[in-house]
Amino acid sequence: MGNTFGKLFTISTWGESHGGGIGVVIDGCPPGLELSEEDIQFELDRRRPGQSDISTPRKETDKATIVSGVYEGKTLGTPIGITVPNSDHRPEAYTEMKEKFRPSHADYTYQAKYGRRNHEGGGRSSARETIGRVAAGAIASKLLASAGIEIRAYIERVHQIEMDPSGHAKEHFPTLEDVEATSVRCPDLKVAEKMIERIKQARSKGDSVGGVIRCRVRGLPAGLGDPVFDRLEADIGKAMLSLPATKGFEVGSGFSSVEMTGSEHNDLFENRDGEVHTQSNRSGGVQGGISNGEELFFRIAFKPTATILQKQQTVDLAGEETELMGRGRHDPCVVPRAVPIVEAMTSLVLVDHWMRHHAQTKAFSL
Template sequence: MPNRFGKLFSITTWGESHGPAIGVVVDGCPPLLPITAAEIQAELDRRRPGQSDITTPRKEADSVEILSGVYEGRTTGTPISMLVRNTDQRPGAYSEMKQAFRPSHADFTYQTKYGIRDPHGGGRSSARETIGRVAGGTIAKKILALSGGVELRAYITRVHDIAMPADALGDAFPSVEAIEATPVRCPHGPTAEAMIERIKAVRSQGDSVGGVIECRVRNLPVGLGAPVFDRLEADLAKAMLSLPATKGFEVGSGFDGTLLKGSEHNDLFENREGRVRTATNRSGGVQGGISNGEELVFRVAFKPTATILQSQPTVDLEGNPTDLMGKGRHDPCVVPRAVPIVESMAALVLVDHWMRHAAQNRTFNF
C-alpha cells in the first residue's frame, strides 16, 4: 500500500484513526527553514474536528509533536517526523462497520482487496490520515511564502446548491480574515450564512451535503511542471483526488470552458510592464502543463458525507441484504474542514515541482 507522496519533497503518512497516534515523515526539506510547532498547530486547528457547530462533534485536540528534523526552530535537512496522538477513540461507535458494508464508504473495496481491516473508524481510509498531509503541507507553505511570497488561498464556493455569486470576489485575492470569518470558510458573508443554515438543516434531518472548494495561488514563477506525464495540473489533480470524498477536479475555466468557442476562450498575450502576461486567465495559470506566472486557479468537488444518521439498505459481510443505521460522530458536510487540506496538498505539489525544476534547469552552468 503506497503511503508516500512527492518526488524530491515528499511526505509519508502513517497511522490509523483509532490507533494510538497518527503522523507523517517529511523528506527532502531544505535545511535552515524557520518553522515552529505552533505554526503547524495553527493549520491543524483549522482541520481538526469539533472546531465549530457545523463540523463533527468529535473532540480531538490534534496536538502536534515534532520528533526530528528541527533544531532550535530551524529545519536541519534531515527527515522531519511529526506525531499527533489520537485521544477521543470510541471504537464501539463504529460497531455497525463490523457487520455490514457502509454505503459509499471504503469498507467493501478495502476488505475485498486486503482481506483484513480494522473496522474502528475506517483505519487508513479515515480522514484522520489527512493530519499528516496538513502538517507536511504547512512546511511546504512556509517554503513557498519565503520563496518569492507565494500565497495560497482555498475557500468554499458551493455547498449543496448554494453557490457564491460568480462576481462576489471580483479580481480580489480573498483575505485569510474573510475566509476564516465564518466556520464554513466562504469569503462572501451572505453566501456563507446561507451555507451554514443549509448544513444545520440537513444535519437535523440526519443527512449530509457536499460542495466545492476553489484554490488560488499567486506569485508563482513561470516554469513549474512538465509537458508530458508530470504536467502541473495532472499532479494537482492526483493530489486533490487522493483526498477522501473528492469526486471532481477542474483547472481554470474547467468544465464550463466547453461552453465557449476558441475565440472566446483564448487567453491573449500582452506585454504588461515588461512582462509577458495574459489578458484573461481561463488557463488557470497553467499552459502546456507548465505554470505561466498567472494565478493558479483550480476547483475540487466533494461528495455529501457518506455516513448519514438514517437507515439504508446494504449487504452484510457475506453478501446478504440488510439495513444499516449510521452511528458515531460525523461531519454533515466535510468541505469546511477540507479547506486547509486542499491548501496543503497544493503546497506539497508546488514545492516538489519547484525543486524538480531547479534540479533540472538550475544545477549546471553550460
C-alpha cells in the first residue's frame, strides 16, 4: 500500500530507519544502461546527513550495494535491487519516543493507523526512507541525460532569506557546481551565506527552519504528460507532496497567477528562428498537463523540521498530557539535503512519462 511509485518505471521502497536496512527495487529499467554503484553512491552522498556545519552531527555511511539487475556493468532489464544497511543503531536514544508522541511527527498517526509502530528514529516515516528514492533517481537521471534532459534543483529560500527572483531567469540555469558550492545549496553565494547564518542561529536555539526548493528542467521535448488525471504537473506535484515535510507545490506562476488577469498571464506563441516558443513562461513548461518544450519549473515548500531541542507539550500512548524533553541530535534545516531527493523524484516522473509517451505514440507506425 503506497510503497510503489510509477507505472512503467516503478520503484518499491522498503525499510525503517532502524532495523536491517533500507532498500529499493526498480522495475522496468531499460536494458543496456551503464550503471555502477558509484553512480548511485554519488547521489546518496549528496543526501547524507552529517556532512556540513549546518547539518546534524549524525554520521550515516549509507553505502549502496546493487544486488541484482546489473551484469557486466550494464542493466539487464530485470529488477534492480539496491540495499543500504543501517549503521547507526542506538535504540536507547529513542526510549522517550516509545511512550510519547512527538508533535507534528508521524508518531501519532502511525499508531492510530496501524495500532503499532517502530518508534526508533521514526521507523518507516524517517527521512532515511528517501535513500531508496535517491538511489532509483540516480538511475532515472542517467536515462534522462542520455536523452538530453537536465534537472537542477536548488534552495531559493530559507526562513525569511530569499534569492532575488532574477536569479531564476531562463539564462541563469545553475550548474551542479553552482549548487554544490555551499552547504545550503543556494547558487547565489551571497544569499547562501545569509541562509547559513540563519540556520546556525536556529540551531543555537535548538530550533529549526524550513525553506523553498525550486526545481528546473531543460531539454524536455513537447508532448510528455497524460491528460486528464496523469497530467505532468499532477504527477510531479504528487511526487513532491510525498516527500516528508512538504506543505505546498507550485508550477509556473503558481499562487501568484491569481494576481494577474488572463491577458497579463497568457504566454503568447512566437516563431523563434523557425521554432515555436512562448514569449513568457508563466505556464512553467506545461499546458493542459503536457510539456510544451519550454523550461519546466516548480517550487516546493518545506516546513521547519518538527524535531527541535526544546521542551514541548504532548500526550503519551494512553492519551495523558506530558512533556517531551527533546534531547539529542537534530538537523536545524533539512531543506538543503532535500535537493537531491527533489531531483530524484522529478527524474522518476519524467522517465515514466517518457516511456508512456513512447508506448502510446511511437510503438505502432500509423
